Amino acid sequence: MPYTLLIVDDSKLARMAATKALKILRPDWTRVEATNADEAVSLAKDTAFDVALLDFNMPGRDGLQLAADLLAIRPSTPLAIVSANNQAEIVARAKDIGAVFLMKPLNEQSLGAFLENAVQRLEQGRA
Amino acid sequence: MTGAPPEMLTELQLDALTELVNIGVSRAATSLREMVGAQVHLSVPTVSLETRAGAIAILGERETSNLVAVHQVFEGDITGRALLIFPETKSLELVRAITGGDLPLEDIIELEQEALAETGNILLNSCLATIANMLHRSLKMSLPEVLRGNAATFFSLAPPPQAGDIVLFLFINFAVRERDISGYIAMIMDLPSLTALVHLLDEFIERATGDGIPSEHDRA
Numbered sequence: 001m002p003y004t005l006l007i008v009d010d011s012k013l014a015r016m017a018a019t020k021a022l023k024i025l026r027p028d029w030t031r032v033e034a035t036n037a038d039e040a041v042s043l044a045k046d047t048a049f050d051v052a053l054l055d056f057n058m059p060g061r062d063g064l065q066l067a068a069d070l071l072a073i074r075p076s077t078p079l080a081i082v083s084a085n086n087q088a089e090i091v092a093r094a095k096d097i098g099a100v101f102l103m104k105p106l107n108e109q110s111l112g113a114f115l116e117n118a119v120q121r122l123e124q125g126r127a
Numbered sequence: 128m129t130g131a132p133p134e135m136l137t138e139l140q141l142d143a144l145t146e147l148v149n150i151g152v153s154r155a156a157t158s159l160r161e162m163v164g165a166q167v168h169l170s171v172p173t174v175s176l177e178t179r180a181g182a183i184a185i186l187g188e189r190e191t192s193n194l195v196a197v198h199q200v201f202e203g204d205i206t207g208r209a210l211l212i213f214p215e216t217k218s219l220e221l222v223r224a225i226t227g228g229d230l231p232l233e234d235i236i237e238l239e240q241e242a243l244a245e246t247g248n249i250l251l252n253s254c255l256a257t258i259a260n261m262l263h264r265s266l267k268m269s270l271p272e273v274l275r276g277n278a279a280t281f282f283s284l285a286p287p288p289q290a291g292d293i294v295l296f297l298f299i300n301f302a303v304r305e306r307d308i309s310g311y312i313a314m315i316m317d318l319p320s321l322t323a324l325v326h327l328l329d330e331f332i333e334r335a336t337g338d339g340i341p342s343e344h345d346r347a
Contacts, residue, residue, distance in 0.1 A: 010171065011146040012139060016336035057149060059171050084257075085153035089166040104150055105261065105335075 002028040003050035003122060005115075008040045008066065009033075009082070010058045018053055018082075018106055025112050037061035037069070044073050051118045053102075053111075056083035056090065064090070067099050076125065078118035082106055135176055135293065135321060140328045143335070145174040148297055148312075151257035155250045156301070162249070163225050163303050170300035172312075176321075179282050182294035182313060186278035190214050196274045196281050197247020201255050203266040204323050207316035209255060210281055211247040217308050218243055224303035244271040254312060262327040282315060293321045 005026075007018045015033050022031060032049055034040035037060050040052075052070060054063035061069075063081045070077060079099040083090065086103060094101040100117070102110050136144070149172055156167045177185065186194075193215040200208050213221065222235050222242040230238070248271040259266040274281065282294065295314040302308065316324065 011142055011149070013143040013146050013332060013335060020335070020337045057153060057169060057171050083153055084150040085156050085169065087157050087160045087166055089160075104153070 002026070002030065003119070004048060005029055005031045006040065006043070006049040006052040007031055007033045008035070008037070008052065008058070008063070009055035010035050011055070014055060014082075014104070014106075018111070021106060021108050021111050022115075025108060026115060037063075037066035040066055041069050041073070044070055049077075050122055051078045051115065053080050053082055053106075054099075055104075056081050056085060064093050064097065064099075067094075067097050071097065076121075078114075078121050080111075080114050136325065136328075139332060140325060141174065141176075143328050143332050144295070144324075145172065147258050147261055147331075148172050148174055148254055150261070151254035152250065152299060152312075154257060155253035158249045158253060159246065159301075159303075162245070164227075165304050168302040172297045172299045174295065174297050177294045177296050179292045179294055179315070182296050183278040183282050185296065186212070186281075186311065190278070192216060193275065194277055194281070195243065196276070197243055197251065198272045198274050198281070198284070199247070199251050199255075200269040201266045202268075203259070204264045204327065205266065205316060205320045207314055207320055208284065209251045209268075210311075210313045210315070211250050212281060212311040212313060213243075213308065215275065217310070220306050221246060221308050224306040224308065227304070240273050243273050247271045247273075250312065262324075262331050264327060281313070292317050 005022055007015050009015050019031060022029060032043060032047055034043050036058055054066050056063040067079050067081060070079065080102045081094040081099050082102045082104050084104040086101065091101045100114050102114060152169060152172055156169050159167045195213055195215045195218045197211045198208060218239060219235055222239050225242050226238065252268060255266055255268060293316055295316065297312040299312065300307065300309040
């Protein structure tokens with residue numbers, strides 16, 4: 001079934017690239033976008049989404065801090081942290097909070113695997 | 128923005144360039160982390176296009192002390208100079224951060240040149256290589272060279288540049304082991320190189336988003 005993906009990135013280009021990949025991988029899904037952590041948190045309070053892609057390096061709070069906030073609002077939402085900054089500490093923190101780490105620039109293969117896994121988790125949650 | 132040539136890049140082109148730089152700097156952070164053995168914290172780089180005079184004015188206003196720069200020349204479809212610039216006072220901090228901070232001052236001074244050249248090499252190469260790869264072009268880069276001086280010296284290196292030169296100006300803040308080191312990355316290009324860069328950015332945007340060139344409405 002179609003789900004809604006939340007894309008949070010301060011770069012418009014990065015949001016457009018993620019949208020393009022989503023259209024190819026899951027053409028029936030819808031998406032919502034935010035440009036920073038505060039916007040994403042206020043959006044999360046009144047807009048439904050099922051899966052989220054969070055940029056790590058953003059002005060204000062980073063993607064990992066945002067992930068913790070989103071999980072507080074919607075526990076067990078499948079989340080991915082997206083960054084070219086794959087320092088061990090960042091990848092480990094992503095894992096600790098239960099998020100997947102995806103390398104930037106985002107490629108269809110890794111996004112596809114993440115979405116596939118997210119769908120399985122969401123469907124198990126329903127069952 | 129002093130003397131900025133805003134008509135050169137649309138909002139989306141500047142966004143794409145910022146994202147390329149962000150990816151380049153983020154990759155550099157991973158390399159620096161390996162070198163330092165501790166996490167490197169990075170700010171989001173801010174990117175702007177300035178004229179040479181504008182860049183000298185901004186840097187001169189923000190940094191009044193002596194500066195140190197790591198300089199590399201790049202050549203290819205886009206030709207120019209890349210500089211990583213720090214206040215001289217931060218340069219010893221950088222060496223302390225990299226070495227762990229327990230070395231005597233004379234050793235730190237001795238290592239300074241080498242640590243600067245290596246850090247500059249990692250950061251500048253990572254930014255330039257990311258930009259080149261993602262724009263599907265190759266760039267040849269010279270060895271790093273450490274320079275001391277001020278904004279006017281760094282932006283007026285021989286051979287004398289053309290009057291119309293453009294400076295792509297990036298400000299980043301990074302911290303290692305609780306030591307805050309802020310610096311600037313500047314890429315100096317001539318007008319033909321900037322025109323080539325704009326063209327390559329459009330191709331990149333098209334590949335990344337699958338859309339055409341943005342309309343005039345997006346022009347910043």
